[in-house]
Amino acid sequence: MATRAEDVLGVPKPVWKTDDVVMLQDMAAKFLEAEVLPHYERFEKQQIFDRAVWRKAGENGLLCASMPEEYGGAGGTYAHESAILEAISHVGVDGFGIALHNSIVAPYILHYGSEEQKRRWLPKMATGELIGAIAMTEPGAGSDLQGVKTSAKKDGNHYVINGSKTFITNGQLANLIIVVTKTNPAQGAKGTSLMVVETDEVDGFERGRNLDKIGLKSNDTSELFFKDVRVPTSNLLGTEEGQGFVQLMQQLPQERLQIGGTAIAMAERALALTIDYVRERKAFGKPVIDFQNTQFKLAEMKTEATIGRVFYDHCVERHVTGGGLDPATASMAKYWLSDLQGKIVDECLQLHGGYGYMNEYPIARMYRDARVQRIYGGTNEIMKLLIARSL
Numbered sequence: 001m002a003t004r005a006e007d008v009l010g011v012p013k014p015v016w017k018t019d020d021v022v023m024l025q026d027m028a029a030k031f032l033e034a035e036v037l038p039h040y041e042r043f044e045k046q047q048i049f050d051r052a053v054w055r056k057a058g059e060n061g062l063l064c065a066s067m068p069e070e071y072g073g074a075g076g077t078y079a080h081e082s083a084i085l086e087a088i089s090h091v092g093v094d095g096f097g098i099a100l101h102n103s104i105v106a107p108y109i110l111h112y113g114s115e116e117q118k119r120r121w122l123p124k125m126a127t128g129e130l131i132g133a134i135a136m137t138e139p140g141a142g143s144d145l146q147g148v149k150t151s152a153k154k155d156g157n158h159y160v161i162n163g164s165k166t167f168i169t170n171g172q173l174a175n176l177i178i179v180v181t182k183t184n185p186a187q188g189a190k191g192t193s194l195m196v197v198e199t200d201e202v203d204g205f206e207r208g209r210n211l212d213k214i215g216l217k218s219n220d221t222s223e224l225f226f227k228d229v230r231v232p233t234s235n236l237l238g239t240e241e242g243q244g245f246v247q248l249m250q251q252l253p254q255e256r257l258q259i260g261g262t263a264i265a266m267a268e269r270a271l272a273l274t275i276d277y278v279r280e281r282k283a284f285g286k287p288v289i290d291f292q293n294t295q296f297k298l299a300e301m302k303t304e305a306t307i308g309r310v311f312y313d314h315c316v317e318r319h320v321t322g323g324g325l326d327p328a329t330a331s332m333a334k335y336w337l338s339d340l341q342g343k344i345v346d347e348c349l350q351l352h353g354g355y356g357y358m359n360e361y362p363i364a365r366m367y368r369d370a371r372v373q374r375i376y377g378g379t380n381e382i383m384k385l386l387i388a389r390s391l
């Protein structure tokens with residue numbers, strides 16, 4: 001199914017999918033089919049992956065593919081990360097939180113970390129010894145990140161962190177967490193700083209509940225609590241305090257592009273699964289695909305998915321070839337592709353009839369997994385605000 005999901009649109013291979021990127025995608029799909037898929041139902045039930053799978057992913061080159069080789073990575077670009085995240089969605093193991101680790105958490109360390117920080121953390125992230133998370137959201141601050149209350153007060157050569165976070169992806173497994181804090185609450189956004197907390201090295205850090213979600217069941221999403229957590233001042237990301245908000249604004253476009261990539265890959269898988277299903281399923285003495293309504297629905301979906309794929313490829317091309325992806329276009333990719341994913345998965349479920357509502361059919365899980373894509377990484381409403389700023 002992995003290959004068919006990719007081929008279902010018949011779109012020519014984009015320039016950014018160079019031979020090594022294609023090879024990585026095939027290799028990732030094979031790894032996920034062999035090492036993750038057979039256990040995926042168990043991960044869904046226990047609502048968390050086995051830590052051992054992360055180590056295996058590291059051994060197989062699925063972690064930090066875009067980090068430089070000198071820091072333990074594979075020296076690739078976002079194109080390589082996209083290959084991996086597309087393989088995850090095509091194989092259908094969407095709760096595996098490595099995309100966040102790879103293309104959200106690690107880049108903060110690469111771009112803003114000192115040489116010492118990069119050498120300390122990135123090689124361990126590449127092996128899976130360290131699992132990454134980023135903790136922005138708080139019970140009282142989600143869309144409005146300027147409202148973050150978690151504080152980091154300087155005390156000699158340490159910062160003392162107090163506060164709580166919620167909805168944090170990889171929150172139970174993570175042992176390297178980038179925490180959005182206020183080092184100077186009076187200065188609002190300008191008082192924001194990013195702190196790296198190595199959870200195995202500190203006292204006062206506690207994980208709350210592994211939150212019970214409607215989808216992405218296999219991913220651990222958690223509350224986190226910081227009570228007088230002391231980290232060395234050398235754990236600040238950036239050369240001085242107060243750079244956190246700008247750092248977030250610079251990195252969020254890649255997070256949004258990544259959500260768009262997952263969205264289009266999941267839509268492709270939904271289409272591939274549904275075309276197979278309606279060919280097999282019979283009603284009124286003929287395959288469901290022979291009804292004109294089915295053909296029209298699939299024709300519409302294939303058209304829209306093709307538009308989505310071409311737009312995503314355009315965004316990746318701009319992102320990896322130096323020109324750069326501006327925040328407004330990244331927001332378009334996140335909002336439009338996740339909306340499209342929701343629409344396509346819903347219509348594909350409809351074409352499965354009652355079976356689509358049964359958890360034993362993959363489309364049911366995809367329906368549940370798709371919903372959050374319009375919420376996290378900045379809601380789609382916030383994306384429209386950002387796009388509107390470019391008018």
Ligand SMILES: Cc1cc2nc3c(=O)[nH]c(=O)nc-3n(C[C@H](O)[C@H](O)[C@H](O)COP(=O)(O)OP(=O)(O)OC[C@H]3O[C@@H](n4cnc5c(N)ncnc54)[C@H](O)[C@@H]3O)c2cc1C
Pocket residue numbers: 134135136137141142143144166167168169170213216221372375376377378379380381382385
């Ligand atoms: C499964 C999951 C995983 C997540 N992973 C992470 C993670 O790893 N790290 C992390 O930090 N966060 C994470 N989040 C949090 C996520 O990013 C936030 O939930 C999201 O940004 C929205 O914030 P909120 O939930 O506080 O909603 P609110 O900000 O309370 O928004 C409520 C509603 O109001 C709308 N709204 C808010 N402001 C405006 C406005 N100005 N104009 C128009 N409408 C507006 C929103 O669009 C939304 O519809 C995750 C969330 C989920 C569900």
